[in-house]
Amino acid sequence: MSAAIAQVQPLNSARALRGPFDYALPSELSDGVQVGSLLVVPFGRREVLGVVVQLAEHSEIAKERLLAPVRALEAGVPRELVELAQWIAAQYCSTVPRALRLVLPPGLTRGQLSGRARRTRARRPEHVPVGVLRGAPPALTRPQSQALAQLTAALQADAPQPHLLHGVTGSGKTEIYLRLAAVALQRGRGTIVLVPEIALTAQIVARFLERFGDTVAVLHSRLTAPERREEWRRLRSGQAMVCIGPRSAVFAPIEHLGLIVLDEEHDASYKHEGNPRYDARDVAEQRALRCGALLLAGSATPRPESVMRMRRIALSRRVDGRPLPQVELLDMRGVGAALHPRSARALSQLREQGGKAIVLLNRRGWSNFLSCRACGHVWSCPNCDVTLVMHRSERAITCHHCDHRERVPSVCECGSSTLARHGAGTERLQHELSLALGDGSFPVLRLDADTAGEDAGRLLAAFERAPAGVLVGTQMVAKGHDFADVTLGLVLDADATLRFPDFRAEERTFSLIAQLAGRVGRGAEGQVLVQTITPQARSLRHAAAHDSDGFLAEELDRRRALSYPPFSHLTRIVCSAVEAERALAAAQALRRLLTPLREQASASVLGPASLFRLRGRERQALIVKAPERAPVVSAIDAAVQRVSADRSHGGVSFAVDVDPQ
Numbered sequence: 001m002s003a004a005i006a007q008v009q010p011l012n013s014a015r016a017l018r019g020p021f022d023y024a025l026p027s028e029l030s031d032g033v034q035v036g037s038l039l040v041v042p043f044g045r046r047e048v049l050g051v052v053v054q055l056a057e058h059s060e061i062a063k064e065r066l067l068a069p070v071r072a073l074e075a076g077v078p079r080e081l082v083e084l085a086q087w088i089a090a091q092y093c094s095t096v097p098r099a100l101r102l103v104l105p106p107g108l109t110r111g112q113l114s115g116r117a118r119r120t121r122a123r124r125p126e127h128v129p130v131g132v133l134r135g136a137p138p139a140l141t142r143p144q145s146q147a148l149a150q151l152t153a154a155l156q157a158d159a160p161q162p163h164l165l166h167g168v169t170g171s172g173k174t175e176i177y178l179r180l181a182a183v184a185l186q187r188g189r190g191t192i193v194l195v196p197e198i199a200l201t202a203q204i205v206a207r208f209l210e211r212f213g214d215t216v217a218v219l220h221s222r223l224t225a226p227e228r229r230e231e232w233r234r235l236r237s238g239q240a241m242v243c244i245g246p247r248s249a250v251f252a253p254i255e256h257l258g259l260i261v262l263d264e265e266h267d268a269s270y271k272h273e274g275n276p277r278y279d280a281r282d283v284a285e286q287r288a289l290r291c292g293a294l295l296l297a298g299s300a301t302p303r304p305e306s307v308m309r310m311r312r313i314a315l316s317r318r319v320d321g322r323p324l325p326q327v328e329l330l331d332m333r334g335v336g337a338a339l340h341p342r343s344a345r346a347l348s349q350l351r352e353q354g355g356k357a358i359v360l361l362n363r364r365g366w367s368n369f370l371s372c373r374a375c376g377h378v379w380s381c382p383n384c385d386v387t388l389v390m391h392r393s394e395r396a397i398t399c400h401h402c403d404h405r406e407r408v409p410s411v412c413e414c415g416s417s418t419l420a421r422h423g424a425g426t427e428r429l430q431h432e433l434s435l436a437l438g439d440g441s442f443p444v445l446r447l448d449a450d451t452a453g454e455d456a457g458r459l460l461a462a463f464e465r466a467p468a469g470v471l472v473g474t475q476m477v478a479k480g481h482d483f484a485d486v487t488l489g490l491v492l493d494a495d496a497t498l499r500f501p502d503f504r505a506e507e508r509t510f511s512l513i514a515q516l517a518g519r520v521g522r523g524a525e526g527q528v529l530v531q532t533i534t535p536q537a538r539s540l541r542h543a544a545a546h547d548s549d550g551f552l553a554e555e556l557d558r559r560r561a562l563s564y565p566p567f568s569h570l571t572r573i574v575c576s577a578v579e580a581e582r583a584l585a586a587a588q589a590l591r592r593l594l595t596p597l598r599e600q601a602s603a604s605v606l607g608p609a610s611l612f613r614l615r616g617r618e619r620q621a622l623i624v625k626a627p628e629r630a631p632v633v634s635a636i637d638a639a640v641q642r643v644s645a646d647r648s649h650g651g652v653s654f655a656v657d658v659d660p661q
C-alpha cells in the first residue's frame with residue numbers, strides 16, 4: 001500500500017523552527033514519492049524545497065488541515081544519505097536542513113523550484129591524463145598481495161571492520177586501492193575514493209580513470225555547474241560506480257557502496273570549516289558502517305586516532321626496493337643566514353650535477369610583517385589582531401585571515417621612511433633561489449596558495465617535465481606527488497609547525513617532514529635536510545629515523561596521560577561579538593549551563609579563553625573534554641540555544657566545533 005503522508009524537512013527552516021512537517025500526498029504522487037524525494041511544498045506564505053525524511057499512513061494533524069506538496073522534482077537523494085544527514089546534524093551540533101544540503105544534487109536553482117528548469121544535459125568533463133600513466137596493471141609485490149588478500153576478505157564480510165593501510169611513501173598503496181575497487185565492482189558495488197585536494201592529486205585521479213574509464217566520476221571544484229550535475233546524475237543512475245573527489249565526495253549518491261578509500265587520511269583538509277563542521281573521515285566511517293562497505297584509510301603517517309581504532313596492515317618497503325632517503329637535522333642555532341652551509345652546498349651541487357629539489361617553507365608571502373625603524377610601528381590588520389604579510393608581486397600587505405589588503409607603505413605615519421621587513425616567506429625564497437641558481441634550464445618554481453589558485457596541476461606538471469630545477473612551496477609540496485627524479489628535500493624553519501599552540505603540533509610536524517621525505521629519492525638516491533633550532537624535538541628525531549611506529553607509540557602515551565583524543569573527545573564553542581565584554585559574558589553564561597556535565601558526563605570544561613580578534617569580532621572559547629561525545633554535544637546544543645535566545649546576549653554568535661582540528 002502506498003503512503004498517504006510525507007514527512008518533509010524544508011531546507012530553509014531556522015534553528016528555532018524544526019521540522020519535519022506533514023504533508024498529504026495526492027494519489028498521483030503517492031506511488032513515486034520515497035524517502036529522499038525532493039518536493040516543492042507550501043510553507044507559510046511561500047513555496048520551498050523540502051526533502052522527504054519519512055513516509056506514514058496517518059498524521060496527528062487533522063486531514064482537512066494538511067497541505068499537499070506542489071510537485072515533486074525529478075531526481076531525489078538515496079534514503080541512506082538522508083539518514084546520514086540526520087546523523088551529521090546531531091553529531092556536529094548543526095541542523096537537519098543544513099546537513100541535508102550537503103547531500104542534495106548540485107545546483108538546485110530557483111528555476112528548478114519554480115518548475116522552469118532547463119533540462120540541458122552537460123557533456124562529461126574531460127579529464128586530461130597525466131604523463132605517470134602506464135599500460136597494464138603491474139604484478140603485485142608479495143607484501144601488496146598479502147595486504148590485498150586481507151582487505152578482499154574484509155570487503156566480502158557482512159559488516160567489514162575499518163582498516164588502516166599504513167604504508168611508507170611509495171609502497172604501492174594506490175595500486176591496492178585500484179585492485180580493491182575492482183573487487184567491489186565485480187560484486188556490483190561502488191567505490192568512493194576521497195583525496196585531500198584534486199589539484200594536488202592528479203596522479204591518483206589519472207590512474208583511476210585509466211583503469212576504470214567511464215565508470216569513474218570525478219568531482220572537483222573546477223567543474224562547471226552543469227558538469228557537476230551531470231557527474232551527480234551518472235552516479236545516481238548507476239552509470240558511474242566509482243567516485244573520486246575531495247571531502248564532499250563522501251556524499252556521492254552511489255546506491256550500492258562496497259568501499260570507501262580515504263587516501264592520505266592524516267590530511268587536515270578532510271575537516272570542513274563551514275556549518276556543519278563535519279569531518280569527512282568520520283562521515284566516511286559512519287557511511288561505510290551503515291551500508292556495509294569497507295572503510296580503508298591509507299597513509300604513511302596515519303593519525304594516532306586511526307592507529308588506535310582501526311585494523312592496521314603495514315607496508316614497510318617501497319615497491320621499487322629503494323631505501324627511504326637519509327634525513328639529517330641541521331642545527332640552526334647560531335647560523336646567521338637563511339640557509340645552513342650544508343643546505344647551500346647541497347643546492348649548488350644539485351645545480352652543477354643536475355637533479356631536482358623540493359624546498360619546503362610553511363609560510364607564504366615575501367615578509368611576515370613590516371615595522372618602522374624609527375618609531376616601532378608594526379603594520380597590522382584593522383579587523384584582526386594579526387600582522388599584515390607582505391606580498392611583493394601584488395605590491396600589497398595582506399591579512400591572511402580576512403580580505404583586508406593595503407598598498408605596501410613607503411613611509412610611516414611618523415614620517416620615517418626606513419621600514420624593516422621581517423622574516424621570509426616562499427615568495428622571497430623563490431626570488432632568492434632563482435637569483436642564485438635559476439635559469440631557463442633550471443627553473444625555480446613555487447607552489448603555494450598564491451600561485452596554485454586553480455592551476456596547481458599545471459605547475460606540478462611543469463616541475464615534472466623540467467630536466468632539473470627546484471620546487472619551492474608551503475605544505476602543498478609535501479602532498480602525495482610521485483616524481484621520479486627528486487634527489488634533494490630541504491625544510492626551512494621546521495619549527496614553524498611545532499610552535500603552534502595545539503596538541504596536534506607534534507603530529508603535524510612529524511607528518512610534514514615524513515611526507516616531504518616521501519617525495520624524495522623515488523628514482524635515484526636522495527637526501528633530506530631539515531633546518532631547525534630544536535633538533536632534539538621528538539617529532540623531528542622520529543621523522544629523521546623514519547620511525548613512524550616509535551612516534552605513534554610515544555604520541556599515544558602522551559595523549560593517554562593528558563586525556564587528549566583519541567582518549568577523549570573535544571568540543572569547542574566560540575562566542576564572538578564586536579564588543580569583548582559581550583563575548584565574555586556569553587561564554588561565562590554557557591560555562592555555567594555546562595557545569596553539570598562534569599558530573600553527568602565526567603567532562604571538564606575549560607575556559608573561557610580569549611582568541612585573537614578575527615574579522616572585527618572579539619572571541620572567547622570554551623573547550624569541553626569528555627570521554628563520550630554524544631551527551632556533550634546534546635548538552636551544548638541545548639545550552640547554546642538557551643543563551644542565544646536570551647536577549648541580554650544579543651549580538652553574540654556561537655560556533656560549535658565537534659572534534660576541532
Ligand code: ADP
Pocket residue numbers: 138139140141144167168169170171172173174175319320482
Ligand atoms: P604510495 O601510494 O604508497 O605512495 P604508489 O601507489 O604511488 O605508492 O606507488 C609508487 C609507484 O610504484 C607508482 O609509480 C606505482 O605505479 C608503482 N607501483 C605500485 N605497485 C607496483 C608494483 N607492484 N610493481 C611495480 N610498480 C608499482
Ligand code: ZN
Pocket residue numbers: 372373374375376377412413414415416
Ligand atoms: Zn614610524
Ligand code: ZN
Pocket residue numbers: 381382383384399400401402403404615
Ligand atoms: Zn584581517
